[in-house]
Amino acid sequence: MVDRLLGRHGSDQGHTDDPVSAVWAHVQEARNLKRPHTLELLKAMADEFVELHGDRVFGDDSAIVTGFARISGRRVVVLGFQKGQDTEENIRRNFGLPHPEGYRKAMRIMDLAERYAMPVLTFVDVQGAFPGAAAEERGIAEAIASSIGMMTRLRTPIVVVITGEGGSGGALGLAVGDTIVALENSIYSVISPEGCATILWRSGEHSHEAAVAMKVTAGEQQEMGIVDIVIPEPGEGAHTDPAETARRIREVVLERFDALGRVPLDELVEARFRKFRVMGPYIVADRPVAPPERTGIADRLRGLLSSRPSMPGMKRDVPPGREEV
Amino acid sequence: MVDRLLGRHGSDQGHTDDPVSAVWAHVQEARNLKRPHTLELLKAMADEFVELHGDRVFGDDSAIVTGFARISGRRVVVLGFQKGQDTEENIRRNFGLPHPEGYRKAMRIMDLAERYAMPVLTFVDVQGAFPGAAAEERGIAEAIASSIGMMTRLRTPIVVVITGEGGSGGALGLAVGDTIVALENSIYSVISPEGCATILWRSGEHSHEAAVAMKVTAGEQQEMGIVDIVIPEPGEGAHTDPAETARRIREVVLERFDALGRVPLDELVEARFRKFRVMGPYIVADRPVAPPERTGIADRLRGLLSSRPSMPGMKRDVPPGREEV
């Protein structure tokens, strides 16, 4: 799949003739500040948008926008991360890094979506939750956990669109849904490549390798079964034609809402539960690891090697399991 | 009823030979810092108490204590205002003046009460919510409103005990229940007598008259139908025999929980709804007030005087309606 990336970006990026550079170019494209954010996409996609503010507890987080939109006549609740267009707006929006109030606002509006039978559309583009003390001490962890939990059980269709960076728990806080869509040049990862490199390689300089190792690109995430649909981007990327990007997103989202809207709510919520309940592969070994006191290394290795793969967590393409496990 | 107060307090208070002084002596007794607070009463009443902390949003308010208690073998959720016993504790507990976090903590614990089928016992003794900016801007109004609302629908029995000052919305935030009990020397009012005097008399010096006018004493509140049960205090007041005070409260509370526990939950919640839904007297006039442009004062007075009393809101003793209304 790196070849596919090479094919797309070979013309306008340097050093894309090796896989690592190709992936890193993809990461940089996902982070391109000129890519359209939630409000820009909405402006192109929606006939009407009424933003709603405030978590009814502490504040209003401008890094997450929420509201009611009408898209092709359909009432939709929209939640999305919002980076700024310029320095002033970036400061006001905290560079798109949300505090707990953003997730709590989103939960309040999701409750309205459920109560008034509006489907939910989320736009995900966030490096991660704000990592500072103000977010930590007001419970960013609790807010993300609760928002994830609420989305697993919300009784209305949810379509998630990853438009740029899908970074860590901060992204997942708005990224649980019935269908996970991603723009072609977006990324999705458990930790930023830089953070991963700092911890595992003990140096941020290895972030390119970390990005490759974590398989962060939209296409790889689709192959892993995390992303359901990848939307090709127009021209040299979403930022080169935001209107066409919005049109493509709208088309997919409306088709999904039509399809999901036909599923009875009980089935819809049960299917969403199953989707996330089975995420992540594992195998069932023949017998448990023996306690280290009683067995020799050779015995233990034999026990480990005799494991039989079963992977109940895999829904589609099973990734190549390494046989030495 | 002022005579009743005179009879009780004539011996140990000065100037109780006039009604205003008698009521003011009652107010002072209700505010006596030596009266037992939630934790002192619990210590005497309960076999076991596990305090729970935190609103899971912002903080832990020491002016409101919450937890699980076992009273005569019965599992009970307890919520109560807590003033300090000394200066240091008073500072830590913000002199018993709660912030929004206190009510949000209480709501969280009430949810546990409903889910795990524990009745709720609240102890009310608060001058009012903390009137400073920190409480205001974190939504003390929203927190009180939500707590009141939650208590009107909570699916478990609730017994409220007003032990000292029942001050304004700050008190009502924990004072909606199936049975409202009050210690004899407690008070309950929509605003502190001082606040009322400042606004209506334009001087805090008239707080004594305001206390009389608002009928703040437990006995008067019972006659008005706000308080259901008044518990006589031992000796010269609750502070002179906290153990006996706790014993009397426990007896009433357990009887109430027994009785309320026999009522099916749907009926219990419906009865509680009705109790508060009909609070407050009014009359239905024969015809609406004519617009000022069209009618003379004489006509309007006639219209007003011809009102017929109906007072659907009064449950028990109808207070003496003034005929000129």
Place this chain on the structure above:
Amino acid sequence: MPVRLPFRPRRDTYPPDLWTKCPGCAEMLFNKQLDKTLRVCPNCGHHFRISAKARIEQLVDGGSFVERDADLTPVDALGFVDLKAYPDRLMAAQLATGLRDAAMWGLAAMGSKPISMCVMDFGFIGGSMGSVVGEKVARAGEAAIAERIPLLIVSSSGGARMQEGTYSLMQLAKTMSVVERVKAARVPFISVMTDPTTGGVFASFAAVGDVNLAEPNALIRFAGDRVSAGTIGEELPPEYALAEFWMSHGFVDRIVPRAKLRDEIITLLGFLVAPSNGHAESAPSPTSRPRSFLNALTGALSSDGNGDQNRGEAGNG
């Protein structure tokens, strides 16, 4: 909880003469002109307080408001006397406003959508909430549930009415008990906070709308100036507790200038009310049932619009 506000001159509310001085910019404004701008200063945008009646006229589809329970009248249950007797205050307020108490409720249409609404009137004893105001809020909520139509409450109040003692305090519980049922029934509730929305009104229904709107610069607070100053002695900035403050603190969804208020509410109703034609937009609320009010309202509108003739519940209950 009921608080003394930094009252602007009472005559702003019901100006008796041709000219009004704007407290925002000190400009003298011609009243007829001011009425045309919905009593918003064309110079500085100051929003004057307006009566419940004027508010209703500004908001609803022309002539669609059908008042209910205009005959609910307060009583002096406590025999309350401060510098004046409560009955005298009531009578003065009734004569000045033509209302029996500080709120009006009824059924109306906005953008042809039926709603149940309650509007408070600050000109009646500072819009304070006693038993009648609480009752009207409660009945508006119950009608919204019965008819499955949205609830709109426009607040303008100094708080609970001291002269009715703890009965006034209990209106917080009375109104919230109904608001909880409105929410449980999945009936939309839009709360509009106008200047001022304070004390027990802010600490009950006004704070908990599905959507909370506020007029620009409206004073919204729980604790009053005197209460704060007396107890705490804090110095507060001038923008403290105004509408914009509450939006940044997370308790107001949108600040809406009066000229846009009607349109914005209609827009919100368009989202909060699922379309009634059966196309599969999304799964309906499990508790939804057919609405009959629109027919009832049409009938009512063809009568003379006198609320007394419509005291019974319209529709199928």
Place this chain on the structure above:
Amino acid sequence: MPVRLPFRPRRDTYPPDLWTKCPGCAEMLFNKQLDKTLRVCPNCGHHFRISAKARIEQLVDGGSFVERDADLTPVDALGFVDLKAYPDRLMAAQLATGLRDAAMWGLAAMGSKPISMCVMDFGFIGGSMGSVVGEKVARAGEAAIAERIPLLIVSSSGGARMQEGTYSLMQLAKTMSVVERVKAARVPFISVMTDPTTGGVFASFAAVGDVNLAEPNALIRFAGDRVSAGTIGEELPPEYALAEFWMSHGFVDRIVPRAKLRDEIITLLGFLVAPSNGHAESAPSPTSRPRSFLNALTGALSSDGNGDQNRGEAGNG
């Protein structure tokens, strides 16, 4: 989200020798003595990290733990290689701990009350949560629902496991989807946060117990030191993000020294579990139904306690 912690020496977790130096007070402690004090320094109260197995032994009624799904084994789905290959890290951790991954789950009794429990093991790749850990948490929750017995989770984790990429991230959704069902079923959930509880574990099940307990001085945080320092450059006080900090910020109900943890959990279970004898203490939960697990557990305990023999669901489902 998985963060680099200020790791104490790895040997604290599984000390290979007779003596351990206390990182709290620098005292040299005799390991056998330390085991008697539940691996709490008798001198300064420092709580050493302990293995899942030791934790379970300290908490549950003697011999009552029946492990389930000990055979769940991680796979290297991404072919992940950093300075080491992921399979090599896994094998090293498996050899060191005797576990296949960083959590154990099973059924047990505490104070004779049946519970479903899951305990994380920091010694296994920093207690990081990949697909197996998420699966065990989820299965523990599902067993709690099926048996209508309380769920106890003891967390000790550096966060999500990077080597499993977004599969690890998805464990937040997997575990929370089950926790939401636990709550909907009115099944009690006690979360115990021990040193450290960070990253994606704090941002999922660990934060949302009906009751959140924490061991003294446990480090609990979402964003790691390096993440914070790199992005924000804030200076943080030493008590930042320790258990006591979280209690004052409203996210931890109680801080419980290890010596009291078992008793306190039993006390809480006494409140959260309605007595099964039918006396009219209070109205029962509408969803409650008879419990069968106690019988099943009794049966299991009379066997040899090998989890493999109890892989099927006990009870009536």
